[in-house]
Amino acid sequence: MTSAPPRFYLMGTKYGRSEDVLPQMVLDGVISTGFVRAIDLSPIVGKEYSEALDWIRVQIPQESGVAKNTLARFAAMKPGDLVALKAHSAPHGAQPRLVIARYAVVAGSGKAIYARSDALGHAIKVDFLDEQEPIELPLGYGQTLHAIEDQERVDLIFGRYAHAARIAAVEMAAVQDKATHSSEVAARGAYLMRRTHNERSGPG
Numbered sequence: 001m002t003s004a005p006p007r008f009y010l011m012g013t014k015y016g017r018s019e020d021v022l023p024q025m026v027l028d029g030v031i032s033t034g035f036v037r038a039i040d041l042s043p044i045v046g047k048e049y050s051e052a053l054d055w056i057r058v059q060i061p062q063e064s065g066v067a068k069n070t071l072a073r074f075a076a077m078k079p080g081d082l083v084a085l086k087a088h089s090a091p092h093g094a095q096p097r098l099v100i101a102r103y104a105v106v107a108g109s110g111k112a113i114y115a116r117s118d119a120l121g122h123a124i125k126v127d128f129l130d131e132q133e134p135i136e137l138p139l140g141y142g143q144t145l146h147a148i149e150d151q152e153r154v155d156l157i158f159g160r161y162a163h164a165a166r167i168a169a170v171e172m173a174a175v176q177d178k179a180t181h182s183s184e185v186a187a188r189g190a191y192l193m194r195r196t197h198n199e200r201s202g203p204g
Helices: 022-028 049-059 065-075 151-158 160-178 182-199
Strands: 008-012 030-033 082-088 098-106 114-117 121-128 135-137 145-148
Touching (some): 008 151, 022 030, 022 082, 022 098, 030 065, 030 114, 049 065, 065 145, 082 151, 098 151
Parallel strands (some): 008 082
Antiparallel strands (some): 008 145, 082 098, 098 135, 114 121
């Protein structure tokens, strides 16, 4: 069995530019977005971004492009994907400034574990990596959710976690070949990420 390589995302933690929802995310063990809370994303969770976006455009044609793109990328996340959660992305004078608060790994087996949350809106279950001091980078990412695809940017934002996630994906393929229950696969995947994180004490 093959295992898809992890994808990398950068996600905001502010609702309405000022409400910090990161503490609630950590408490609930999820990442979240508050866009268009009335819609249920269950039919497209685990779909590819382009397919998810087509569905969303039909369901909520009146919403902004930012909302549609955010929901489509959110729904397309898969187990093993890494998410960097940003505390700030406002420039410091003319200098771009990105501050990473936490890192998380999307949980689940086969597809992400999605739910609707009264407090947060749309939520996906994650395993948070350990707390660290905020990491400041001279980068500009203003949108709520970005897919980071450039390899240099991935390595800059995620550091050692990028390598750990790729190794974990390979190891997960071997585990999936032997596992008889999906719950065993999910638990093993979370363990692998925690283990590689503990062996390498941070993304630097």
